[in-house]
Amino acid sequence: MTRIIIIGYMGAGKTTVGKALAKETGLTFYDLDWYIESRMRKKVSQIFAERGEEGFRKIEHNMLHEVAEFEDVIISCGGGTPCFYDNMEYMNGQGKVVYLKASPEVLHKHLKMGKTERPLLKGKTEEELITFITEQLGKRETFYSKAKYSLDVNLMDDYEKIKITVKKLRELLDI
Numbered sequence: 001m002t003r004i005i006i007i008g009y010m011g012a013g014k015t016t017v018g019k020a021l022a023k024e025t026g027l028t029f030y031d032l033d034w035y036i037e038s039r040m041r042k043k044v045s046q047i048f049a050e051r052g053e054e055g056f057r058k059i060e061h062n063m064l065h066e067v068a069e070f071e072d073v074i075i076s077c078g079g080g081t082p083c084f085y086d087n088m089e090y091m092n093g094q095g096k097v098v099y100l101k102a103s104p105e106v107l108h109k110h111l112k113m114g115k116t117e118r119p120l121l122k123g124k125t126e127e128e129l130i131t132f133i134t135e136q137l138g139k140r141e142t143f144y145s146k147a148k149y150s151l152d153v154n155l156m157d158d159y160e161k162i163k164i165t166v167k168k169l170r171e172l173l174d175i
């Protein structure tokens with residue numbers, strides 16, 4: 001039985017890489033945000049707006065316990081998933097957790113395009129965005145570093161290189 005759990009900051013490529021890795025390996029792909037959206041029939045941004053971050057984290061925690069029971073899967077989490085409740089310890093007990101590690105500059109580059117989709121980044125100027133990423137990544141690193149596996153994705157920073165990322169992950173995780 002294989003269960004891979006991908007973590008890392010917003011914009012690291014968890015969703016993109018997870019999907020590609022599942023396609024290559026034949027494992028089934030679950031993105032925790034997408035799973036939440038389909039179960040709740042609401043966008044993540046809508047859940048944040050209606051229930052606040054606390055409400056979202058509660059739902060995220062419950063849904064994590066559903067998807068992390070599935071077998072032969074690749075699960076891409078949201079950037080905040082490891083940082084609430086005992087989610088990180090739980091994930092470490094459920095599967096191979098891999099941290100996609102990227103610098104604030106690379107994350108910023110990826111996030112510039114999609115910031116309206118992400119409630120925590122909404123309405124921020126360029127400058128505010130880079131400051132926010134740097135500060136929050138610093139705090140979250142404590143949680144992310146509890147992953148058993150980690151892959152630096154700073155140099156794998158374009159679409160053609162996603163294949164290389166997938167290859168490296170297959171070697172690292174032995175899948």
Ligand SMILES: Nc1ncnc2c1ncn2[C@@H]1O[C@H](COP(=O)(O)OP(=O)(O)O)[C@@H](O)[C@H]1O
Binds near residue numbers: 156157
């Ligand atoms: N290796 C990469 N090179 C270039 N852009 C990327 C790469 N990985 C992800 N992206 C882009 O960065 C953004 C965030 O990627 P996504 O997979 O949604 O990250 P996450 O799920 O970690 O937040 C998307 O617009 C995606 O197309």
Ligand SMILES: O=C(O)C1=C[C@@H](OP(=O)(O)O)[C@@H](O)[C@H](O)C1
Binds near residue numbers: 008014015081119
């Ligand atoms: O980092 C975070 O707290 C969040 C990351 C998002 O997922 P991605 O990391 O896939 O963008 C999503 O779960 C939500 O907007 C909150």
Ligand SMILES: [Mg+2]
Binds near residue numbers: 014031076077078
């Ligand atoms: Mg994602």
